[in-house]
Structures are given as C-alpha cells and as structure tokens.
Amino acid sequence: MRKLPLAAMLAALLLSTAAVAADKKDDKASPDSKPDAMLVQPQTSSSEGSVSVEGHRIDYKAVAGTLVLHGSGDKENEPQVSMFYVAYFKKGAEATRRPVTFIYNGGPGSATVWLHMGAFGPRRVVTSDDSHTPAAPYGLVNNDYSLLDASDVVFIDAPGAGFSRLIADDADKGKRDEQMKDRKKAIYGVDGDGHAFAQFITQFLSRYGRWNSPKYLFGESYGTTRSAVLANILENENSVDLNGVILLSQILNFDTSIDGPEFNPGVDLPYELALPTFAATAFYHHKLPQQPAELEPFLKEVEQYATGDYTQALMAGSRLSDAQKQAVAEKLHQYTGLSVAYLLKANLRVSGGMFEHELQTSDDITTGRLDSRFAGPSIDPLSKGSDYDPQSSAISSAYIAAFNDYVRRDLKFGDGQQYREFADIDHWDFSHKAPGVQGEALQSSTNVMPDLATAMKTNPNLKVYLNGGYYDLATPFFAADYEMHHMPIPASLEGNISYSWYPSGHMVYAHEASLKQLHDNVARFIGQTDNVKH
CATH class of the missing domain: 3.40.50.1820 (Alpha/Beta hydrolase fold, catalytic domain)
Known part of the structure; x- marks a missing residue:
C-alpha cells in the first residue's frame, strides 16, 4: 500500500x-x-x-x-x-x-x-x-x-x-x-x-x-x-x-482532513470543506470585515461558495488567472478575516494550523484547534502554524x-x-482493508x-x-x-x-x-x- x-x-x-x-x-x-x-x-x-x-x-x-x-x-x-x-x-x-x-x-x-x-x-x-x-x-x-x-x-x-x-x-x-x-x-x-x-x-x-x-x-x-x-x-x-x-x-x-493537506498536493477537498469552520471561527472572534447578524445563515452562504466558485478555482490549479486568483482571495478575506496578501501568498490554500496561527496573529494570539472559541498566547509569533492547542491546554x-x-x-x-x-x-497502522476488497487495499489514506x-x-x-x-x-x-x-x-x-x-x-x-x-x-x-x- x-x-x-x-x-x-x-x-x-x-x-x-x-x-x-x-x-x-x-x-x-x-x-x-x-x-x-x-x-x-x-x-x-x-x-x-x-x-x-x-x-x-x-x-x-x-x-x-x-x-x-x-x-x-x-x-x-x-x-x-x-x-x-x-x-x-x-x-x-x-x-x-x-x-x-x-x-x-x-x-x-x-x-x-x-x-x-x-x-x-x-x-x-x-x-x-x-x-x-x-x-x-x-x-x-x-x-x-x-x-x-x-x-x-x-x-x-x-x-x-x-x-x-x-x-x-x-x-x-x-x-x-x-x-x-x-x-x-x-x-x-x-x-x-x-x-x-x-x-x-x-x-x-x-x-x-x-x-x-x-x-x-x-x-x-x-x-x-x-x-x-x-x-x-x-x-x-x-x-x-x-x-x-x-x-x-x-x-x-482522512483525505478530508484539514491537518496537513499540504502533504497531499492535488487533493484540495480539505480546504473547501474547512472553509465554513474558518468562517464560523472568524465570526465568533469578530474578525470578519463585515459581521453578519446570525451565524447559521452566514454559514449556508459560505458552504455554497465553498462547493461552487472556490472548488472551481482550486480545480483550475496553475491555470487560474491572476485576476481570478485576486477575486477569490478577496472573497476568502470576507469569509475568513485573513488578509488578501496572506491568502495570495498561501495560494488560496490555508491549512488548519495556518489558520489557527494567523487569525489573531496581530495580537500574538493562537486560536484553538479542538474548539476554535478558545485562544491563548502564541508560543512563537513567527511560526507558520500553531504550536499548541489552547483548548486542550485549557x-x-x-x-x-x-x-x-x-x-x-x-x-x-x-x-x-x-x-x-x-x-x-x-506507530499507528492506518492501512485498512475495506469490506469486499480482495488482495491489498489501494487506498492512499484511511x-x-x-x-x-x-x-x-x-x-x-x-x-x-x-x-x-x-x-x-x-x-x-x-x-x-x-x-x-x-x-x-x-x-x-x-x-x-x-x-x-x-x-x-x-x-x-x-x-x-x-x-x-x-x-x-x-x-x-x-x-x-x-x-x-x-
């Protein structure tokens, strides 16, 4: 395998x-x-x-x-x-x-x-x-x-x-x-x-x-x-x-996990599926450029974008034009609170650890992973990703x-x-033979x-x-x-x-x-x- x-x-x-x-x-x-x-x-x-x-x-x-x-x-x-x-x-x-x-x-x-x-x-x-x-x-x-x-x-x-x-x-x-x-x-x-x-x-x-x-x-x-x-x-x-x-x-x-998707290039699904949680977190911490009145209607809008225009943009890969990339980054800024410059530098792809570190980085604050309502002082403000989980420590x-x-x-x-x-x-063996599979399973992740x-x-x-x-x-x-x-x-x-x-x-x-x-x-x-x- x-x-x-x-x-x-x-x-x-x-x-x-x-x-x-x-x-x-x-x-x-x-x-x-x-x-x-x-x-x-x-x-x-x-x-x-x-x-x-x-x-x-x-x-x-x-x-x-x-x-x-x-x-x-x-x-x-x-x-x-x-x-x-x-x-x-x-x-x-x-x-x-x-x-x-x-x-x-x-x-x-x-x-x-x-x-x-x-x-x-x-x-x-x-x-x-x-x-x-x-x-x-x-x-x-x-x-x-x-x-x-x-x-x-x-x-x-x-x-x-x-x-x-x-x-x-x-x-x-x-x-x-x-x-x-x-x-x-x-x-x-x-x-x-x-x-x-x-x-x-x-x-x-x-x-x-x-x-x-x-x-x-x-x-x-x-x-x-x-x-x-x-x-x-x-x-x-x-x-x-x-x-x-x-x-x-x-x-x-596990191909849907937002933990470390950069190690699985070409599979953009985690970025798309995590976007509503990024949006919910930014909503909770009042980091959005325009704060919606209610969470759930806002999330429905983000879900639509995640499975529509955002998915199409990521599928285009290197064929995405600079103008299109700029437009997507500006939309993601509206939904996540992350800066347009950061989103462009990240190639529109932000992992969980990156988001946790970056959302409140201006205050040297790390956002929680298990529960993003939590936050705590950043271990290293210059890290690319979060160094710990404030919720777990809390x-x-x-x-x-x-x-x-x-x-x-x-x-x-x-x-x-x-x-x-x-x-x-x-070592945890993540290899798994699904029901009905004869011989070695062909899954690349569980x-x-x-x-x-x-x-x-x-x-x-x-x-x-x-x-x-x-x-x-x-x-x-x-x-x-x-x-x-x-x-x-x-x-x-x-x-x-x-x-x-x-x-x-x-x-x-x-x-x-x-x-x-x-x-x-x-x-x-x-x-x-x-x-x-x-």
Whole structure:
C-alpha cells in the first residue's frame, strides 16, 4: 500500500503532543511491562450511586473493571489486552428492555475520560466555557445531562490507555519484549483496534447478560472511525445487529482532513470543506470585515461558495488567472478575516494550523484547534502554524485530575496504578482493508466509509446519528456532512442518517448549553430506535 507523508501526521490526529511526551517519559520507569498476574484475570469493583438527570432521579450500580482479550488462531489462549471499562446500570431495569451504549473517545489511543467526565457519566467536571480553567481544586457536580435516563452506559478505555494495558506475560525479559512488540503491531492499527473493541463488546454482552438488549455505539473523533469499522465487524463477523451508531465530531475519510493537506498536493477537498469552520471561527472572534447578524445563515452562504466558485478555482490549479486568483482571495478575506496578501501568498490554500496561527496573529494570539472559541498566547509569533492547542491546554488538567480522584474515591479502582491519558504508541497502522476488497487495499489514506455503508446495507434497519460542532477545526462539520452525503449506500437508506450541529467545538459537551442539546437529541434518538414498546 502506498503511504503518504500525511499518514504519519494523522497518526497523532487528536493527541496532545505535550501529554504524549509526558506519558512516554513516565512509562520508562513503569512496571507495566513486567509479568503481572492481575492483568490476566478480569478485575471488578462495584459501587452504587444516584444521579438527577433533568430533574429525574436515577439509582444505579457502577462497575469499574477489566476484561481480558485473547488472540486468534493459534494464539486464542494467549491473553493480549486487559481492557478497562466503567459501566453504569440503572437499578431495577429489565435487561432485555434496557438499551446499553458503548462509549469511547478517539486518539487513536485515547482514554475515554473526556466523554465520561464531560458528557454522559453521572458526575461532570466543571470547566470554563471558552477560556483556561483555573487550577485545582476542580468542581465535580451532578451531571444533569447523563445519558443514564435513556440507556445503561459503558465507558471503554482503548488498549494501552487509561487503566487498559497490553499484556506481555513471559517471565523472560527478552521474550516479554518481543511479546509486547507483537501486541503493539497486532492492536495499534485501524483493523486491530476494531477487532479488539469487538471482542470486548461481545465479552461484555456475555458477562452481563445483555445479548438481547438494544445496543448502541457512541464514538467521538477517531472513535467515529472506529465505530464504522466496529459496526461492520459486529454486524458481519459476530452477528450482532446494532440499533444505532452515534457519531460525534466525525472523520471517516482522512483525505478530508484539514491537518496537513499540504502533504497531499492535488487533493484540495480539505480546504473547501474547512472553509465554513474558518468562517464560523472568524465570526465568533469578530474578525470578519463585515459581521453578519446570525451565524447559521452566514454559514449556508459560505458552504455554497465553498462547493461552487472556490472548488472551481482550486480545480483550475496553475491555470487560474491572476485576476481570478485576486477575486477569490478577496472573497476568502470576507469569509475568513485573513488578509488578501496572506491568502495570495498561501495560494488560496490555508491549512488548519495556518489558520489557527494567523487569525489573531496581530495580537500574538493562537486560536484553538479542538474548539476554535478558545485562544491563548502564541508560543512563537513567527511560526507558520500553531504550536499548541489552547483548548486542550485549557481543560485537560481538570478532566485528568477529576477522574483520577473520582475513580479512586467513588469507584474504588486504580490504587497504585497510573491512569494514562494516551497509550504509548510508536506507530499507528492506518492501512485498512475495506469490506469486499480482495488482495491489498489501494487506498492512499484511511477511508472507512465503505465499512459503515456495508453495516447499513447488511442491516437496513441500522440508524446513524451524526453530531458536530461549528467551531471544530480538528474534524470540521462540513467535512463530516460531505462524507455522509457521499456514502456508498442506496437512496432508500439515506433516511437512516440524521444530523445535528451545535455552537461548540470538537468536544461539543464542553459548552453546557450544547451538552443539554446533545443529551436531549441522543436520548430521543435512542428512544426512537430501541424497538421497545414504551
């Protein structure tokens, strides 16, 4: 398979560079690479609690624990991963009538602390809306928008992240090191990761007697990539029909990514699809030459231009005349706030990192990537692109601190263990064989649209619900919309897909008003698709 330089950049699509570097430093002295009998046996810690969701009390049982995944073929008796999860079960609910939703963040290789403590768990960490959250102590409050009113929820940490660990259990250090290399090669990739999550879910269904429950996947960011692969594996390898797949901040086709498109010349789609998010961001920060009265009508106008005149201009390439180029630059200035001179120098093509650095450069301010409502002092005002993400820096400490305290104090799990924000991944294998492909796949970058399409065609009752934020520069909302409207499915299945957009960023739930909307929308979606007579 031909690999572009872009693939290396995408391997860290949603990772915080500083956080990853810190994790790797900690891991040098980590005892996790040594044989550990605890890893090869499932662990559980049970507790009870209650949450008030929009005024209604729900009593629940919480289970924090691990399930052990094994290899396949001649390695089926070989433990390979100890996978950590926290499950919340509504007390008194009948299992066959009670939906269960499997929830995970992305990364790839991220722990699921974000969705757990920010969106749908029973406790929520309080962070500032669009600015840096002050240091500890952080507020942990009842989550009025926990999804427990609509479904039991299972938060899953990816292999190697959180309290999940790869298992190398040979007593000989040399053999153990080779085992760990084999584990990483088998699991740290699009397909290996998908099969690991599929094995976890089928084990969970057996362990907790949930085979006949309505079942949902909820993935964020790379978690949406995983959901497409996972849905196809569950449907067509494990005979597990899903009721619904819920996608938040979607990326299925990495050729649409605005992160590093300059390394993939000739593919101009990312610039076109990111333009509405650039416009939304400039609108939010009042950087437009003429400020529109309302956001959404303005975005419709920008979307039309992006898929019309702008697309035609970029398709012309070097054949575009100087006069045409000047006219396009002036129009882009009206939509993005970037100067005409800068746009001309950029050849009308501005990457996400360039925009984040340039929008507020006159004030030496860098704009957020995961949530462009955020901003912070530029590390290097002379850089071409952004050197960090102000949004990630603004809230990460609150999430990590709150969860580390909560999991040990309330869930009674994790004493003596390090909770890893991200797995220690040296290389993520982005190669992927789409369903039905014989021999080597010909994709130049990852595209899992065929996987989700196959799951929908083999289960024509499957419903898909796409959610995204207007201020998301990591996975722009218009790119996600584009992907969904180019799914290789028959017209009869297009009605199975629904959409919602929010005035927030990548982590839609970091904006409380959007979190309420997200909860209400997802709860309604589950209620309409769980096949239970209410």
